[in-house]
Amino acid sequence: xxxxxxxxSPLPGGPLARRTILSGALGxxxxxxxxxCGSGSSxxxxxxxxxxxxxxxxxxxxxxxxxxxFWNGFTGGDGPFxxxxxxxxxxxxPNIAVSMNxxxxxxxxxxxxxxxxxxxxxxxxxxxxxxxxxxxARKVIQPLDDVAxxxxxxxxxFAPVPWKAGIYNGQRYSIPLDVHPLGFFYNxxxxxxxxxxxxxxxxxxxxxxxxxxxxxxxxxxxxxxxxFPFTGGLTVQSLIYQFGGALFSDDGSQVLWADEPxxxxxxxxxxxxxxxxxxxxxxxxxxxxxxxxGKTAFNWNGIWTINTLGAKPGxxxxxxxxxxxxxxxxxxxxxxxFVLPTLRTPDENKSTAARVFLNWISTKSIxxxxxxxxxxxxxxxxxxxxxxxxxxxxxxxxxxDLHFVPPVAGIGDAMPxxxxxxxxxxxxxxxxxxxxxxxxxxxxxxxxxxKKKYGG
Amino acid sequence: MSxxxxxxxxVTGRAAAAADGAVxxxxxxxxxxxxxxxxxxxxxxxxxxxFLAPFLTLxxxxxxxxxxxxxxxxxxxxxFLLPNKPFVGAQNYLDLFDSSSVQFxxxxxxxxxxxxxxxxxxxxxxVLPLLLAMLLHRHFPGRTFFRAIFFAPFVLGVxxxxxxxxxxxxxxxxxxxxxLGAIGLPDDTAWTTSQPYAWISLAAVTIWWTxxxxxxxxxxxxxxxxxxxxxxxELDGASSWQQLxxxxxxxxxPVLVFIVITTVLASANMFGQSYLITQGGPGETTRxxxxxxxxxxxxxxxxxxxxxxxxVLAVFLSLVALVNFWALREKx
Numbered sequence: 089x090x091x092x093x094x095x096x097s098p099l100p101g102g103p104l105a106r107r108t109i110l111s112g113a114l115g116x117x118x119x120x121x122x123x124x125c126g127s128g129s130s131x132x133x134x135x136x137x138x139x140x141x142x143x144x145x146x147x148x149x150x151x152x153x154x155x156x157x158f159w160n161g162f163t164g165g166d167g168p169f170x171x172x173x174x175x176x177x178x179x180x181x182p183n184i185a186v187s188m189n190x191x192x193x194x195x196x197x198x199x200x201x202x203x204x205x206x207x208x209x210x211x212x213x214x215x216x217x218x219x220x221x222x223x224x225a226r227k228v229i230q231p232l233d234d235v236a237x238x239x240x241x242x243x244x245x246f247a248p249v250p251w252k253a254g255i256y257n258g259q260r261y262s263i264p265l266d267v268h269p270l271g272f273f274y275n276x277x278x279x280x281x282x283x284x285x286x287x288x289x290x291x292x293x294x295x296x297x298x299x300x301x302x303x304x305x306x307x308x309x310x311x312x313x314x315x316f317p318f319t320g321g322l323t324v325q326s327l328i329y330q331f332g333g334a335l336f337s338d339d340g341s342q343v344l345w346a347d348e349p350x351x352x353x354x355x356x357x358x359x360x361x362x363x364x365x366x367x368x369x370x371x372x373x374x375x376x377x378x379x380x381x382g383k384t385a386f387n388w389n390g391i392w393t394i395n396t397l398g399a400k401p402g403x404x405x406x407x408x409x410x411x412x413x414x415x416x417x418x419x420x421x422x423x424x425x426f427v428l429p430t431l432r433t434p435d436e437n438k439s440t441a442a443r444v445f446l447n448w449i450s451t452k453s454i455x456x457x458x459x460x461x462x463x464x465x466x467x468x469x470x471x472x473x474x475x476x477x478x479x480x481x482x483x484x485x486x487x488x489d490l491h492f493v494p495p496v497a498g499i500g501d502a503m504p505x506x507x508x509x510x511x512x513x514x515x516x517x518x519x520x521x522x523x524x525x526x527x528x529x530x531x532x533x534x535x536x537x538x539k540k541k542y543g544g
Numbered sequence: 545m546s547x548x549x550x551x552x553x554x555v556t557g558r559a560a561a562a563a564d565g566a567v568x569x570x571x572x573x574x575x576x577x578x579x580x581x582x583x584x585x586x587x588x589x590x591x592x593x594x595f596l597a598p599f600l601t602l603x604x605x606x607x608x609x610x611x612x613x614x615x616x617x618x619x620x621x622x623x624f625l626l627p628n629k630p631f632v633g634a635q636n637y638l639d640l641f642d643s644s645s646v647q648f649x650x651x652x653x654x655x656x657x658x659x660x661x662x663x664x665x666x667x668x669x670x671v672l673p674l675l676l677a678m679l680l681h682r683h684f685p686g687r688t689f690f691r692a693i694f695f696a697p698f699v700l701g702v703x704x705x706x707x708x709x710x711x712x713x714x715x716x717x718x719x720x721x722x723x724l725g726a727i728g729l730p731d732d733t734a735w736t737t738s739q740p741y742a743w744i745s746l747a748a749v750t751i752w753w754t755x756x757x758x759x760x761x762x763x764x765x766x767x768x769x770x771x772x773x774x775x776x777x778e779l780d781g782a783s784s785w786q787q788l789x790x791x792x793x794x795x796x797x798p799v800l801v802f803i804v805i806t807t808v809l810a811s812a813n814m815f816g817q818s819y820l821i822t823q824g825g826p827g828e829t830t831r832x833x834x835x836x837x838x839x840x841x842x843x844x845x846x847x848x849x850x851x852x853x854x855x856v857l858a859v860f861l862s863l864v865a866l867v868n869f870w871a872l873r874e875k876x
Contacts, residue, residue, distance in 0.1 A: 367716055369715060508827070543628075
């Protein structure tokens with residue numbers, strides 16, 4: 089994901105990468121239901137506790153020297169930050185050598201299952217939160233409830249939304265590293281040109297509309313609407329939650345994006361084009377390029393954009409939490425989570441060492457935050473060091489308003505249908521209710537087939 | 545190239561077949577050759593099979609076995625990681641012809657898009673390289689340089705040309721629109737995000753990219769047409785059009801068959817260009833069959849359905865290839 093999100097490249101990132109990023113809904117009610125599910129089923133009779141092997145790890149590792157493979161897809165600007173952390177870890181832990189292997193996310197998600205099947209999988213991996221259930225169902229990764237308990241990690245240590253999202257079918261499969269929410273980026277120079285106060289970006293629908301109109305009166309297109317998943321899809325998904333809707337029902341059995349909130353969200357976004365606030369038919373990433381070039385003022389983009397814009401000398405820009413357009417504060421977010429791929433021959437020493445690594449990185453995630461992320465671990469997110477990262481901290485205020493798709497295996501398969509509706513509405517100017525309805529019909533069939541495939 | 549050894553012209557035929565002929569020549573000398581004779585290297589019954597073995601091994605491992613396995617997979621709901629791979633018989637195929645199934649719409653939409661791309665790209669990819677090859681076949685200073693120039697894009701990978709052209713063709717910030725604007729033409733054409741421009745862009749990029757390859761094949765074919773045919777025609781007063789019509793085209797016939805068939809197959813397998821330049825859009829208009837199959841098989845792990853689609857596509861392509869052979873057959 090990072091390869092095309094951290095840099096404004098026109099690469100779509102592949103259907104798989106797209107699929108894995110486009111997280112969405114998990115209403116607050118859903119989160120509560122999930123939590124109940126998570127704590128209730130930990131002692132399901134007949135379900136033998138699957139262990140990653142070994143215990144401990146909270147106090148460190150004293151065994152013989154081991155080498156751990158760590159795979160991830162941090163090919164963008166975030167790669168060097170993770171590499172630095174791994175190097176530091178290796179220096180501090182003479183008996184653990186972590187070897188990091190970075191590849192494109194799309195390749196990573198294809199290679200990992202094959203590597204695991206042939207017994208050549210890594211000991212540690214990273215996954216986007218919405219890929220965790222699918223890989224859990226396909227047994228690419230192993231449950232790690234015991235890791236969390238051995239490391240004495242609990243919900244109190246993490247932001248609740250990403251922490252609960254690591255649970256699939258009552259078992260924990262991942263431990264959150266970060267969240268990367270959508271944020272509201274604005275070009276201060278363009279705002280000034282329209283007589284707007286660049287230190288007071290709009291925060292609600294009325295202010296937003298007034299700002300757009302003010303810019304229009306000066307011949308400026310205030311918010312370019314992308315017909316592609318990046319960033320149009322993420323924007324409309326955030327709007328759906330804001331209007332009180334969701335992409336899917338909490339159990340992932342129904343598609344809800346064609347309901348009233350979905351239609352309202354898509355219509356609001358489409359109106360940006362219809363009312364002349366956006367150039368029509370723009371290409372992938374043109375929205376961000378337009379902001380950089382001073383052709384537009386507003387863009388809702390991922391937190392990683394902080395580094396992209398920060399690298400442009402002379403560009404006056406700011407970032408804030410998403411304005412509340414629909415009535416409820418909400419934002420799309422993704423989350424990188426640690427996973428332990430299934431090993432053909434479990435090795436207790438390696439398992440313990442892997443836990444030490446995972447726990448260490450998690451507590452050091454302030455370095456990681458500098459790469460354009462919000463740390464999931466409370467102790468880091470609430471530290472003065474993180475608060476000093478003003479831009480990241482501004483987006484971290486959304487931490488409790490973030491939404492992921494429900495943890496259902498294969499739910500990402502339905503997202504391309506949403507993207508098709510987006511393209512037809514924003515690029516093709518078609519009726520939002522109709523295209524969303526058609527897409528929901530196709531997505532429902534996909535979810536039904538998945539239910540059969542993954543056994544509900 | 546295999547096409548040149550198929551040349552009917554006696555001189556070149558012998559020259560091109562020299563390699564194959566080596567064994568034959570030895571055998572001719574090696575008289576008497578009884579049917580049961582096995583002594584010596586050349587006589588062994590194993591010889592032909594040993595020569596075939598390297599190719600046969602690769603063919604078996606990478607074509608035959610995957611091909612048969614694909615048929616087997618297409619009869620199941622197949623995810624290689626799930627223990628349960630239920631046998632579904634012909635259901636995956638029947639679904640492709642059932643308008644209420646999930647895949648029906650996107651599959652046939654992609655087949656239409658694929659067919660359309662073949663129709664708009666192949667004629668240009670057959671004719672333009674021929675004209676180019678005839679031009680580059682003439683003797684003029686810098687000929688090798690120009691041959692290299694026209695072949696150069698083909699050396700680039702699809703990722704390179706896809707990324708490059710998506711920048712160049714960007715509707716808002718692309719160089720193409722910028723240059724059009726600079727000379728007073730409309731500078732707001734949505735080259736990648738509206739129709740028919742998306743198709744025009746994809747066809748033009750593909751032609752620019754692969755034209756050099758076809759031209760090189762044509763050049764080899766042109767080199768095999770004996771110059772004395774043209775001299776004789778000129779003496780008989782044939783115009784250059786007549787020379788093209790009665791000497792060049794018939795002389796290139798085997799090359800032409802090769803070019804048409806490989807170009808149709810290449811265009812029908814188009815993937816990277818629309819994946820990178822138009823992302824299958826606007827809407828789903830440029831989503832090709834290979835895009836749908838890849839997505840279904842490798843990101844949704846519905847390998848059974850994806851295999852069934854592949855076989856339906858393969859049947860279509862075989863039919864097209866047969867029609868090509870028939871249409872371009874040697875008319876006696």
